[in-house]
Amino acid sequence: WAVIVGINHYNEEAELNGCVGDAHLMFDYLTENLRVPASHILLLTDVVPTRERILRALYDHLRNNPLIPSSGANLLFHFSGHGSSFVSDFESGRTEAICPADRHGGNPVDGVVLDISDRELNLIFSEICRQKGSKLTVILDCCHSGGATR
Secondary structure (H helix, E strand, O other): OEEEEEOOOOOOOOOOOOHHHHHHHHHHHHHHHOOOOHHHEEEEEOOOOOHHHHHHHHHHHHHOOOOOOOOOOOEEEEEEOOEEEEEOOOOOOEEEEEOOOOOOOOOOOOOOOOOEEHHHHHHHHHHHHHHHOOOEEEEEEOOOOOOOOO
16 A cells, blocks of 8 residues: 655746656556555645645545555555755754645744644654554655654
8 A cells, every 4th residue: 555746846946857757656666566456556746746635645545544454564655756844943953844736835934834744744654553553664755854754
């Protein structure tokens, strides 16, 4: 079971070239080489992977999916796109994040950041592992991903 995200188009200043292609290559690898049924993979590319859709995919396709057994299933989250980091008012150091297609990102002035922070990912991945077992692989093909899964 997999959620694969690839985003090339953010805005004119932040365009990428290979992320959607990488997402499709991952999809092809899973379906052709590993024989994962295509129905087990949710592929989100370009403008579709908004913050809400990425989070909903993690919850609905992985954590809450009744077709996935509560233990033993292999799960994958693959993200290819922009990553970011920003200074948090609540802790020392930088917070790392993945950037959804609808981001306004960066260091917040008004207290709202649409990027998905490493803290959010940690909580979501922990919930998925509690619900479905600990066989979760996370691939973050983006900048600032070093500590994103903690």
